[in-house]
Amino acid sequence: MFESDNITEFMSAFDEKLEGYPEQIEEFISSKQYAVLRDLFLPLEPADIAWLLEECGEEHMPLLYRLLPKELAAEVFVELESDSQEMLINGFSNAELKEVLDELYLDDAVDIIEEMPASVVIRILERAAPEMRKAMNEILQYPEDSAGSIMNMEFLSLKKDMTVADAFKRIRRIGGEMETINTLYVTDPQRKLLGVLSVRELLLAEEEDLIEDLMDTDLIWATTMDDKEEVAQALSRYDFLAMPVVDKENRLVGIITVDDAMDVIEEETTEDFERMAAMLPSDKPYLRTGVLDTWKARIPWLMILMLSATFTGMILSHYEGALAACLVLNAYIPMLSGTGGNSGTQASVAVIRALSLDEVDFSDVLRVLWKELRVSFVCGVCLAVANFAKMLLVDRMLLGNAEVTLPVCAVVCLTILFVVVFAKCVGCSLPILAEKIGLDPAVMASPFISTIVDATSLLIYFRFASMLLGI
């Protein structure tokens, strides 16, 4: 794309696919052109190198990985899937393992060992520098979903009586080891958080200005035990690059950076999608999950929902006589249960999303119900009218089905109205109730709602049928 000069020849647009690379790499491996391979990797981003290593398969990974210079190797290591990381660690000598650990940021190291089996964890902790080991042990004690478990303990703190010049000196001395210096934190001698300032404010100030006068004291922070998803959402809401994390004694113990927050949001969104589609969440990308793991994630809900459809079957068996008397009713059951399921899904998904974006909470349950009641009434009336017209024009006149009488139309259309209202009210309230009692609202989505609505719509249907058709 860029043709001007050699400075730009390595540049690549973000969407230029790396798809030709794996083949090329295999060629270089078989012809043992390792120096060329190394030069191929050097200009790439760590995330892309990790992708290439995974693509080239386990047998080449240790070789390719060892071609990378130390610092880049550590960055790539962080981006690999956890089973690749485990495989590499098992092949590392103790010296190699130590080398990788020394280059890792603390939060990345913790992310990695959280996924490892105990034997690997012990080996890592043994090889890590004493300071890092202590910090890792600390972070590993926080619950899996807490802010503490994803925070970074390497942040740059200043004292309020420093001048801007002092602050710059401190940044020059220790800023190289920090993951970010874009936001700086001011603490008192007890490590309590007093204020924040951005590196830009520091750059725009005068050398002799006091930090105290520059810092912003209107702070927003998280605590180590806060839910990591909520912290990530707050970071996004406030457009922060990092959020300070304090412990129970209100001491600043870490920060959560925006890139980690984005990863949390992406993971949690994927989990929501999976739960809403009646799957157990998995932490691997789709194509890298084996058939057995995929089966394990999918079969439990399929089984539960299949068996719970027994109730629907029992209702149908119970009304077998009525159906035999007026078999035309049977033809509309799939439409009724489909429409009910779709209506419920719409309401439940809208509410699940609003809950996860923090737009709605339990105190809004009546507002939500009132809204859905009105929406469902209007939707129900429209659908009932459309269906009435369709039954008369298509089923009766066009297809000449004489069994489709006006009373039959009335039964079907009244059922539509009631089913839509019922489905939307159930669909909007179940996720809110689930969250209230500590369940994941995403489970209350399409498959679950449909199963409930299926049974109920049949009961409503046969009730109207016996009232209007006398069967």
Added chain:
Amino acid sequence: MFESDNITEFMSAFDEKLEGYPEQIEEFISSKQYAVLRDLFLPLEPADIAWLLEECGEEHMPLLYRLLPKELAAEVFVELESDSQEMLINGFSNAELKEVLDELYLDDAVDIIEEMPASVVIRILERAAPEMRKAMNEILQYPEDSAGSIMNMEFLSLKKDMTVADAFKRIRRIGGEMETINTLYVTDPQRKLLGVLSVRELLLAEEEDLIEDLMDTDLIWATTMDDKEEVAQALSRYDFLAMPVVDKENRLVGIITVDDAMDVIEEETTEDFERMAAMLPSDKPYLRTGVLDTWKARIPWLMILMLSATFTGMILSHYEGALAACLVLNAYIPMLSGTGGNSGTQASVAVIRALSLDEVDFSDVLRVLWKELRVSFVCGVCLAVANFAKMLLVDRMLLGNAEVTLPVCAVVCLTILFVVVFAKCVGCSLPILAEKIGLDPAVMASPFISTIVDATSLLIYFRFASMLLGI
């Protein structure tokens, strides 16, 4: 929470709810304590003030908004819903409008006017400073979903022959007007992008070092016409704080910052959720969308799916005779269509998510199909076996339904197996095909798949019934 001293009294944990505030604000308004109100707002984040303004309702908004100091007011303005922005603009004098515009960053200003009716747009363009007007006009020409439409044209560029000291001088001179200075861009005289460097690298370098020697030339960039969602995903993948955007002539024209990328991802995720639940996407939060707008977003798909269920009804009518001969088959139809729908939903949602995370593309369609074929076979066998046992033990022995014979069980269980395999294959391939032909894959989710699977599962069912039961 923090009790130590007055510096910390304004601080608040991110999840401390603002829910007591609206009531308090109403009180202060009715007792005309405007100075107190102003002091209440000052320490809050713009996003929170915007939320409070929306909560207090349209009648108080202009008054409350005018209490805010100029710069904060502009920040709050950006965070308001677009109908509130429109209402405020309509109440602004020309001088007030100009004041707000002067404080806005360009990309925020463009976001705002993209949602306004033409009359308001014209008024804004008239009042904007000539430079800003020119830039706005430029950005407004990019398509709605393009990277160009969300980029920020105010970024800090350096020349490669500058020293670090020169760069700091430049930052001090113009850095205050930029939305971010964390990443700096090096361009040649034709404004072509040569390299990037972070402000940290600048701070850690020596005063006399040349920018050319510090900058990173392995660049990744987007073009103005790239899809904004893909750019946002790339930003997240590479953990960048900003992505440079170049035009057709490869000149650097803007940057996309991580906070805007997060907003794009959130919006697109919400749209995916809505499309997957058979709703048209809406850009307002759930509780702020009126009943009519909600209805408009929901009724089209409900109507289409209801009418397309006609086919399922026709199949049932067609086999009315067969059903009358063996009415017990009817009781298993809801279970079959439910299981088929759920199986299809699982596959389609997994693939839709993988597509939107860029883990899967069209070239993977055979790998995906092969995987789903195996998963669905194993799932189908498990479900068929479980159902066989359940039919014999519960339906026949426990409930004493003599019609549930072994051939009937065989028909139902064989159908389960075939329906699950069919549903998963359709579910995984339709989203990929949709993306290939330029449709949104999210539409190929639960409701759509269920409707297709419903009809097909009936055909398979009656096929097996006529083979094994001779009806």
